[in-house]
Amino acid sequence: MERIHVVSSAAKNPSIIRRSFRRTIFFIIAILAIGSTFEPYNQAQLAVVLIYFIGVLSVTILTGISGQISLGQGALMAVGGYTTALLMTNYSISLWIAVPASIVGAGIAGALLGIAAARLSGPYLAGTTLVIALAIPTIANRFMSVFKGDEGLPVDVGYPPSWFTSLFGEPTYEEWQLYVVLPFAAIALFFASNLLLSRTGRMWKSIRDHETAAALTGVNYSRQKIYVFIIASIFAGLAGALYGLRGLVGPSVYPVALSLTLLTAAVLGGIRSIFGAFIGTVIVVFLPDWIDLVLDNFELSEQVSNFMPALISSLLLILTVVINPAGVAGGHHHKHK
């Protein structure tokens, strides 16, 4: 039986761990450095970038590496978010425990999704996951007492602990967001990097590239597909939990468009690499503001400017797929076999 060698096979290959570690450290330093120069508004956006980054990684792993297309990652984010909110609100559990617990919840949901999805591919898979993503508001409304329907559950991220404030001084609300999200993002990056470089990652790529051939070589691809879903859901659940920490968990926080946004980010940046995931996330999060900046030069009605960001990102998606499907990071990245 094939096991997931996220760390263990990497452990057999210490250079993988070293590489991942280096990338992670570089990442942390870069984010901290850039973040300290930002205005609070942009710091909050950077926090969102980090959160989305984790979510986009789930798409990269699922679609870029194992070739399964899911339009339901937003739904898995919602699972993570709701779990965190319920644990923190109803049971007063600290976020540092609630968030990891949500990951477990999302993993279970991912397992279920994976079992249903393992037999599907292409449009069947996409359509089914889309239906599931659309089911979130319905479920929230159906079990109003628990999930509070459209209103959602508020989340209180609390204040930084005293040992922190005595060391680093009192952070602003936005800075604190960043500091909370960053360690999780770094851990996510570390694991993703290990995964992609490891033997498991290569096996998943073989499933993506030659499903029939991989089956013939004895890879139990049905089971592997489920494992990929579980791993990807863990990333999505983490992202969802962190996203909910911003204050609210509800259907409006995790709309269908969220799944599409994650997919767009992954494709735009480069669906096959972590670097691509990051670039795509940056584009998607900052694009509306950039567009507004440009559009301010023109006198446009509110009607037009409301929908411009959506129009442009959809156009970008089409153009990317038609002209350069490998995305921004695609052509330049060194080839992983």
Place this chain on the structure above:
Amino acid sequence: MLKIENLTTSFGSVIALDGVSMTAQESKITTVIGANGAGKSTLLRTISGLESPSAGSITWDGRSIVGLKPEDIVRAGIAHVPEGHAVISELSVEENINMGSLFRRRSHKSDVAASLDEMYQLFPRLQERRKQLAGTLSGGERQMLAISRALVSRPKLLLLDEPSLGLAPLVVEQIIDCVNTLCRSTGLTVLLVEQNANTALGVADHGVLLALGKVVADRPAAELKADSSLRAAYLGY
């Protein structure tokens, strides 16, 4: 007349045709023989437009056809019967044949029905099964069907890719005889690719021996057939 000069077709780093030059004389049967992987199918596929050559020229009736789409090459009078899956299993026999004459429905309305009848005369078995799905036909019948589909487009050049593949010798004989008769009676130019060199050289006027994408011999069929050293070296018997 079909004239090929210095034709080169490659797939990535694999060179399937390497500077092939040959002609297919009008109203004659030219056969292209050679071992597996010699490039015979690629040759036909390049002529019919399914593959693009990286170098060389193909001239048909005085005009160059390199770069034309397959649909247009058919309209120019070249019909290609590819090896293997040359019929559409989910369509009926009659639908399969009619596929070949669709593009003539406006220009040669009256001939379309006539051409269908001719095929039924030529291959009575197809007429018996006209409403059946092509997938239910035997191998030989499917080959007849594929050839019919090509013939109703009223080609001047017929490209036949390994018609004998997977068929019993008796059936192969019937089909080759049929093609031979067609050529002699209607003046159809035939370019016949075959692994079964013996049979092919038996009906052909001219033979081209291909090995690893290159032309090794280009001679009257009778000569090729008689040359035992060549046969042993390249065809293994």
Place this chain on the structure above:
Amino acid sequence: MDTFLAALFSGTSRGAIYALVALGLVIVWRGAGVVNFAQMGQAMFSTYIASTLIQNGNSYWVGFFVALFAGAALGALLDVLVMRPLSNKKKTELLSSESMRAAIPVIASLGILGVLQALAGIIWAAEERGFPAPAAQEGFTVAGSVMPFTSFDVFVISIVLITLTMTTIFFKKTGVGLAMRATALNQEVARLSGIRTNFTRTLSWAISGAASSLAGLLITPTSNLSPNTLDLVLIIGFTAAVVGGLDSPAGAVLGGFIVGLVISFVTFYLSPEDVFISILAVLLIVLIVKPRGILGGKDSRRV
């Protein structure tokens, strides 16, 4: 008994529309190998065009036929601008993977959906509009009691049946129909037969576009028109196509009616809120028990 009849009629009427949506999906799937997630976006767009014409004083039928034409034109445009360049791409490393080649058109169609919805917002704002129906929406009065069956329902069912009949005849009896089927089944043999496969693929998109516009026109009177109203219809249509068999036009029709009836009975006997979950349930059941759909062929891809 009343409830049952009401559910039955309503389900049949809506089912007819879902059959249309499913049929549109199947036509593009069979004709071009793509599941067009943008389909209802196209429908929404053409319905907006119709709505604008009607609001400006034209008759319903002018709007109706312009919308059909616009739907066909839009479909053809999408094929020429997006889908054809997509399939002509040279094989890069990314595209040599089976699943990426399947995923990319899906992503492209999602992009198209986004563009259409954003454009609709820009042109017409996201305001909800009403949309007229050409026939009365009250029930018939028979023997003194009001039937749960309106003349609009009759209109819908007749139009759908006419469309289905015409489509069947078109595909089975005409040369163009044969060309389209051939292109869908084996593009190479089709090309070698002289069929202009690019054209037939674009035609598939155009016909599908018209069919989905028709569906949009028929379903909008009972809801409102805004850029997102038809999202749910896409999901239902997709489920209907999967239930019936993505490869089978007859299956699409069957699936449409099945799903329509399921939704209708759930709405009448349980609650409207359970509709979505029941759709999901139906989808999952079919995918687990018979992934190719009721009328789809056997799944031959087992290794």
